[in-house]
Amino acid sequence: xxxxxxxxxxxxxxxxxxxxxxxxxxxxxxxxxxxxxxxxxxxxxxxxxxxxxxxxxxxxxxxxxxxxxxxxxxxxxxxxxxxx
Numbered sequence: 001x002x003x004x005x006x007x008x009x010x011x012x013x014x015x016x017x018x019x020x021x022x023x024x025x026x027x028x029x030x031x032x033x034x035x036x037x038x039x040x041x042x043x044x045x046x047x048x049x050x051x052x053x054x055x056x057x058x059x060x061x062x063x064x065x066x067x068x069x070x071x072x073x074x075x076x077x078x079x080x081x082x083x084x
Contacts (some may be wrong), residue, residue: 001040005039007036
């Protein structure tokens with residue numbers, strides 16, 4: 001499970017090759033490593049692929065909602081749209 005979580009998180013290191021700043025990449029890699037660990041545990045304990053899929057979808061929806069709320073808050077405070 002640990003190897004699976006680390007592999008999933010490390011797959012997001014490719015963001016370093018984009019315009020995303022280092023701190024954001026660090027947060028994303030840490031969060032996705034955590035998600036990978038949770039998904040691996042769900043798969044191992046449930047014996048089904050559906051709980052990890054549900055966890056991944058929930059994680060992505062949560063990230064999208066957080067990005068939308070951050071953008072709204074930034075615009076409401078008179079700032080610009082935040083860049084990743």
